[in-house]
Amino acid sequence: MSQLASIGLFLAAVVAVFGAMLLWTRARTRERQEDVLMRLRAGDDALIASSGFGEDEAISNPVLRWACHLVWRTGAETEPSMVARWMIAFALLVPIALVLMGVLAGLVAIVIVLVVTWAVLSRQAARQRARIIEQLPDFLESVSRVLSAGNSLEEALISAAQESNDPLRGLFVSVGRQVRLGASVEVVLTDMADIHRIRDLRVMAMAASINRKYGGSLREIFRSLVQAIRSRDMAARELRALTAETRFSAVVLAVIPVGLMLYILARNPEYYTTMWADTGGRYMLIGSALLQAAGVFVIWRMLAKVQEGDA
Template sequence: MSLVFVLLFAVVLFAAAVVLVLRASERERQEDVGLRLRVLGGGEEAASTLAQMDAARQIRNPVLRWACHLIWRTGVELTPTAVLRILIALVLLIPLALLLFGVLTGLALVAMLLVIGWFLLVQKAARRRAKIIEQFPSFLESTIRVLAAGNTLDEALSSASREAPDPIKPLFVSIGRQVRLGAPLEAVLMETAEIHQLRDLKIMALAAAINRKFGGSLRNVLRSLISGIRSRDNAARELRALTAETRFSALVLAVIPIALMFYIVWQNPDYYTQMWAETRGRILLAGSIILQVAGVLVIWRMMKSTEEA
């Protein structure tokens, strides 16, 4: 028990040190943003956008970058500092759960909460991404109409975004703000495509880069992109219909062992405790957890590869 208290105290001290470092770096970044805004001009919204641009490009920690991208894909625009504070709070939950519920139950509870939170974020991001892809052809058609009037691509995107519905509107409004603050359009499009996993936006970024260097007609490229998106959407709908039974079977295979475990715990709470008390039981429990996680990952990857195809 004393070891748990020492671990909890160490984690709290580490979190306090990280918070102090974050406040110092945030103050320095705000001073830099204020200096640049006095040169460029702009209001509070421009300051927020510029700060987010700088913070997003300065992420070095791969875990923090992954968490930021996962949250940004859901449409929630949190700064990396806020995301890091959430991660620190989650880390503090581990010794607290161990202290309140014990080692085995606490680890299982924390793992279950993390998996459920990750699953909810992924599902929300997937629904938002599907909605953006569904709205993308209509958005590109509006962009082509503005381009036909002799406007540049960034002006066409800004004009089309004002009339676009959510969630594609805030995405391209953010892109327009970054371009107005001096970022290259193709770089912003490519970075947004990487964050939100939009391959069509990558094609658009490549087309914008080629058009900037060598010229050419963007309207023909965008028309081809619209045709490709709609053809791919029809093929994806047909593929989902053909694989519906297989995907349901995979879901049942993944859920049944977990549901059976909860049923055993409900009927006989001491069952796993007795197994954990013996060396052979611990080996069997650890092996079953590893095999279950590996099986779920394999099934998920198979379903994911089918959707990507």
């Protein structure tokens, strides 16, 4: 029972640290968003000097770049240096877990922390992405209206961003900032599409590139894109309604084994203690935990394929 208690204590400490970092990040993000909104309302050109997120600032480390993209997809305005500090802090927790709980138990605890952290961030990123796509049709219509007045695409994006709500406003404010700093709008939109995994932004980037090279009407392209987004959203809603029973069955299959384990652990803790004390039982517990995690991952991917059109 001491090893199980050590695992629980380690997981509780990690959850507390993760929660503190999450609260701090949200507070910092809210502060920056309020500052950006004040600058937008005041028409301050110094906005380009404010720090932002979603910018691949020469991040050569692929692991750090992946982690930054995962964090940026959630809407958190976190610098790459801060993400690197989080990764270093977690790396320092690994030997502590191995020393306190042993190699096997420590590895199990580390895997659990990684899976839970990745699942939470991915879930938040999916919600952020859904909100962006939901706001995108109205934003494109606003961009089309500004384009019809004779403005450039860059000016239309910045003007429409001022009238939008978060999270779309923060995304295109970052686009406008990078364009003012000298980047081409199609390159910036492509980067944003890669970070947030939104194909509609890539279509906007392709339209901007074609318009820059060969000319054409961006308003017609954006109007067609708005119709495509709304049609796809309607089809996705119908699909979710048709697969509601299947998705509920998948959630039940994922939850029942975990719930049964917690019930047995609460009613008869010695049951798992005896198994953990035996070498064969320990491997069985670890194997069952890994199989359960793999099953939950497969079910989650199946649900994600249903809920996300371009997953």
